[in-house]
Amino acid sequence: MRLSDWQAQVQAYLLNPDAQPNPALQASLLGSAALSAEQGLAIYHNAYRARLLEALRGDYPAVHGWLGDEEFDALALAYLGAHPSQHFSLRWIGAKLADFIDGYLIPAQAAPLSELARLEWAFTLAFDAVDAAPLSLTQMAELPAEDWPNLQVCLLPSVQWLVCRHNSLALWRACKEQGDFPGSQPLVAPETCVIWRDQLITRYRSLAADEAAALQGMAVHGWNFAELCGELAHLGEQAPVQAVSWLRQWLADGLLQRVYPA
Amino acid sequence: MNAQRGNLGFGLGLRSTYYQAILEQQPAIDWFEIVSENYLVAGGKALYFLDAIGEQYPLVMHGVSLSIGGPHELDRDYLRQLKHLAARVQPAWISDHLCWSRGNAHQLHDLLPLPYTEESLQHVAARVRQVQDVIERPLVLENVSSYLRCADDQFSEWQFLAALSELSGCELLLDVNNVYVSARNHGFDAWTFISSLPKQRIRQLHLAGHSDYGSYLIDTHDQPVSDPVWQLYQRTLQHLGPVSTLLERDDHFPDLDVLLDELNTARRFAAQALQGSPQCA
Numbered sequence: 418m419r420l421s422d423w424q425a426q427v428q429a430y431l432l433n434p435d436a437q438p439n440p441a442l443q444a445s446l447l448g449s450a451a452l453s454a455e456q457g458l459a460i461y462h463n464a465y466r467a468r469l470l471e472a473l474r475g476d477y478p479a480v481h482g483w484l485g486d487e488e489f490d491a492l493a494l495a496y497l498g499a500h501p502s503q504h505f506s507l508r509w510i511g512a513k514l515a516d517f518i519d520g521y522l523i524p525a526q527a528a529p530l531s532e533l534a535r536l537e538w539a540f541t542l543a544f545d546a547v548d549a550a551p552l553s554l555t556q557m558a559e560l561p562a563e564d565w566p567n568l569q570v571c572l573l574p575s576v577q578w579l580v581c582r583h584n585s586l587a588l589w590r591a592c593k594e595q596g597d598f599p600g601s602q603p604l605v606a607p608e609t610c611v612i613w614r615d616q617l618i619t620r621y622r623s624l625a626a627d628e629a630a631a632l633q634g635m636a637v638h639g640w641n642f643a644e645l646c647g648e649l650a651h652l653g654e655q656a657p658v659q660a661v662s663w664l665r666q667w668l669a670d671g672l673l674q675r676v677y678p679a
Numbered sequence: 680m681n682a683q684r685g686n687l688g689f690g691l692g693l694r695s696t697y698y699q700a701i702l703e704q705q706p707a708i709d710w711f712e713i714v715s716e717n718y719l720v721a722g723g724k725a726l727y728f729l730d731a732i733g734e735q736y737p738l739v740m741h742g743v744s745l746s747i748g749g750p751h752e753l754d755r756d757y758l759r760q761l762k763h764l765a766a767r768v769q770p771a772w773i774s775d776h777l778c779w780s781r782g783n784a785h786q787l788h789d790l791l792p793l794p795y796t797e798e799s800l801q802h803v804a805a806r807v808r809q810v811q812d813v814i815e816r817p818l819v820l821e822n823v824s825s826y827l828r829c830a831d832d833q834f835s836e837w838q839f840l841a842a843l844s845e846l847s848g849c850e851l852l853l854d855v856n857n858v859y860v861s862a863r864n865h866g867f868d869a870w871t872f873i874s875s876l877p878k879q880r881i882r883q884l885h886l887a888g889h890s891d892y893g894s895y896l897i898d899t900h901d902q903p904v905s906d907p908v909w910q911l912y913q914r915t916l917q918h919l920g921p922v923s924t925l926l927e928r929d930d931h932f933p934d935l936d937v938l939l940d941e942l943n944t945a946r947r948f949a950a951q952a953l954q955g956s957p958q959c960a
Contacts, residue, residue: 453865454827474770501784501785617723617727
């Protein structure tokens with residue numbers, strides 16, 4: 418058998434959940450007194466699943482904690498069947514799990530579970546996103562008064578942004594703290610969760626709708642500071658005070674980089 | 680010190696479990712081997728500790744996903760990232776495995792053995808030369824533990840490694856535990872394997888633990904090096920002279936002190952083995 422044909426057969430065997438090698442693959446192998454060809458094949462078949470399941474459990478501890486071993490593994494194996502790995506690194510094996518859940522379960526079950534999966538994946542993205550120095554409060558204190566109106570910022574590369582409609586953050590926190598599983602609940606109103614890396618520490622914070630809109634306006638849509646104050650005109654004289662208060666918080670969090678318009 | 684081989688001494692596989700302890704304790708470890716893929720990321724903790732530990736210890740890059748024997752085109756993006764990492768790390772050398780880890784359609788994330796045929800030899804040798812053109816140094820390839828043997832084999836594994844090294848210029852990472860595991864599983868003589876390799880091509884040794892399933896062994900890297908592997912290691916050093924030795928642990932991580940003790944055991948066994956033997960192979 419040609420090398421590439423043999424490799425195609427081994428690949429098909431590994432990916433097939435049934436662990437039944439075809440006769441040509443079996444005939445291509447020699448067993449020994451210590452280890453038969455069937456046992457040898459089974460070792461690779463088991464190792465393939467065990468390795469990928471371990472990686473997915475590592476990426477999604479809260480989803481795993483919610484579902485338990487049996488249900489999580491059934492979900493993960495269905496996912497791996499639909500999305501065999503395409504990246505050389507296991508780091509990316511779980512990239513499409515949340516989207517897969519949306520199509521795999523009925524919507525009422527899928528929505529809270531895929532949201533939790535998106536939250537966990539966001540943590541992994543923040544964890545190893547490209548390094549960047551955040552704009553600091555000290556740097557801002559040195560900003561001349563005349564530069565404030567045109568000040569523009571963007572989000573640090575590690576910042577992930579997720580609108581939660583369920584108590585996914587509480588579920589994630591319970592898993593992290595090894596507390597009792599609180600049960601999935603819809604939120605009264607959607608909350609924005611930002612997740613980012615501050616030096617080497619991954620952090621998160623829930624934002625109320627007005628703060629989320631302000632941060633998005635300034636750091637994503639490119640409003641300068643004067644425009645942010647303008648958007649808050651309904652607050653009257655309090656508009657600049659609120660704008661400065663939020664900006665200080667975002668700087669203290671380490672969420673922002675300065676942008677210098679061309 | 681073996682100048683020809685650039686003997687680094689006694690090293691440990693760098694794992695994230697030990698990052699903090701290494702920086703705090705600055706243990707007497709001569710060098711670290713990194714799993715290259717763990718650092719092919721954009722930023723964050725892994726690269727921070729890599730830089731910090733790399734300032735204090737020599738590093739070697741050891742990959743798991745080159746898939747040098749695979750049926751696919753070599754992954755140029757992976758090689759580009761590997762070369763970029765090498766510029767950052769300045770490794771003493773770059774290694775991977777004589778195996779395939781990717782099929783024609785998907786990544787299989789395992790170190791799968793090859794049939795040892797003339798076709799495989801030509802296929803792998805051509806790809807080794809391509810890789811070496813990119814990384815601009817000899818590639819170092821490790822023998823894997825295996826659980827399959829092909830009926831069409833035209834070479835033994837050691838004959839294949841020797842021929843591959845001769846054809847492509849690659850160097851060899853001799854994993855003593857893998858030889859022992861494969862020898863037990865396939866019923867060949869471990870010393871015949873080791874003594875038949877071209878001495879001057881052996882750049883590095885690996886030591887690790889395996890699990891015994893009765894009639895066969897599985898290379899689990901989750902426990903101490905076994906006595907028969909220590910004996911094989913000593914005999915290997917008597918045959919080769921001093922060679923860079925690395926201890927691998929990938930699961931059931933004990934305290935760093937436990938691995939330091941095991942590394943000191945390697946030092947002691949090596950000193951015993953090398954007493955009276957030539958210092959250069």
